[in-house]
Amino acid sequence: MLVLARKLNESIVLGDDTVIKIISIDKGVVKLGIEAPKSVSIMRSELLEDVKDSNIASSKEASLDDVSLLRSLIKK
Structure with a gap:
């Protein structure tokens, strides 16, 4: 398992077409935004x-x- 530290508004890129972005961090809850092709099941x-x-x-x-x-x- 790869473990990465990210700050608010930072992203992780998976492959050529999937981006995971840290949208907010509040009281121990992290909200993620995921941009991926419609063919990818999330x-x-x-x-x-x-x-x-x-x-x-x-x-x-x-x-x-x-x-x-x-x-x-x-x-x-």
Whole structure:
């Protein structure tokens, strides 16, 4: 992991087309501005974890439903 110190209004450049800028710093909260192509997905990590957990739970539920459906079809 690369760790960089930045001050207010300073930026970090990722690749050729992504810029992360420090917008404000207040009471331990840092606000970032991110300029990136529309093709780049940007998501907070805690939301990504929630989505991943939800997808895993859904796939398990679907699998159980699929097994039940197959069993009922076999019986017929």
